[in-house]
Amino acid sequence: MTIKISCGICGKNYKVQDAAAGKKLRCKECGETLRIPDPVEDFGDGDDFSKLLDDAVEEEAKAKTIRSPVRKPMVKAEKYKGDEGGPATRKKENNYTQDLVQTFLFLLDPANLFTFVLICMLLFAKDVILPFAAILGLIGRLIILGWYSNYRFSVIYESATGRKELPELSPEEGFFIPMLQWIATWFLVHLPAMIFLAYAVNFEGFLLMKIFMVGVDHKELSEMLTGGQIAILISLYSAGLFFWPILALCVAIGGFETVFRIDLMLLTIIKSFSAYFFTAGAMFITAIVYFFTAYVAGEHGIVVVIFMIPVLLYLEIVALRMIGLYYHHFKTRFAWHWG
Known part of the structure; x- marks a missing residue:
């Protein structure tokens, strides 16, 4: 003799042997735990049968009302196509051009503008105020330089993830290691130029120290080379x-x-040369403006530096974000991946 049982959650029907009466059964459809009732051998008179029929109808209606996919294994969700008669919603595809436009207009975001102003104040302190504070000023400048070096790397990283906003200012971040890494990147790419310059001036130690520590203008350089x-x-x-x-x-x-x-x-640059050339162009523009600022500041004093700090900061942030966008949009052409 078999016992018929129906899940009260999903409405799934089961048949089990009467020997399983009193035991528990887990529904394969929704995971609900069911108790197997005792077998009913005699329905009794017509009234009892009518009562059972009414109960069955009630249970069936209840099952249809509260049926829900509870405790089912998680599966990949299908793309939402929008409500019937309404506009379809879908994930907006990446657009390199739109991201570039947003990068150039990043100051229109109030949060980005606030962050930009704070960084300008820090750089103003580093380049204008702290140089007059002797040893303490030097320490302060190194701390700001280290923190800003870390922030620069964060701008690249956040942009590479597709984030539109500038990274938050986090004073607790490290500054010494990022500063060394930032300096090391420039040292490595310009090492051939520095070796050639050392060779051109016959490896004169004092002259090289002056060039690398203080710098020289174009007139002095034309006299040496x-x-x-x-x-x-x-x-x-x-x-x-x-x-x-x-x-x-x-x-x-x-x-x-x-x-x-x-x-x-090198392989990555070759595989995405046009995009990389455009990205590197932003760094060239920033470098040209920087050297122009240094040249004009030597002629007109610190007022030029104060005026050019926000200009250089804007160009640098745009260039750094373009580096991140280069990875974000063209990472399939990279010769490696980070997972």
Whole structure:
């Protein structure tokens, strides 16, 4: 003899042997635990049968009313196509051009504007106020430089993830290691130019220290080097500047150890040359404005520096975000992946 049982949650029907009476059964459809009733051998008179029939109808109606997919295994959700008669909603596809436009207009976001102003104030303190504070000023400048170096890497990383907003200002972040990493990236890309410059001035230690620590203007450089040497130096410097975005991207996302895979970086540049050329162009524009600022500041004093701090900061943030967008939109062409 068999016992018929119906799940009160999903309405699934089961048949079990009467030996299982009093035991529990788990519904295969929804996972509900059911208790197997005792077998009914005699329905009794017509009134009892009518009562059972009414109970069955009530249970069936209840099952249809509260039926729900509870405790079912999680499955991949289908794409929502919108309500009937309404506009279909779908995930907006990535658009490199739109992201570039938003990058150039990032200051229109109030949160980004607030962050931008705070960074300008910190850079103003570093370049204008703290130089007059002797040793304490030097320490303060190093701290700000280290923090800002870490923030620069964060801008690249957040942009690579597709985020539209600037990273939040986090004073608790480290500053010493990021500062060394930031300096190291520029040192590595410009190492050939520095070696050539050292060779061109016959490795004179005092002169090299002056060049690297204080700097020289174009007049002094033209007195030290011939026209051909200056052309080679500019070419090597430009090559390093062109290679820097992919190197900074590797450090920002994959860690500093990735800088040694030059072969993969070169292969990636070749596979996405047009996009990379456009990205590197932003760094060239930033560098040109920086050297122009340094030249004009030498002629007109600190007022130029104060005026150019927000301009240089804007150009740099745009360039850094473009590096992140380069990975975000063209990572399928990269010679490696970060998972």
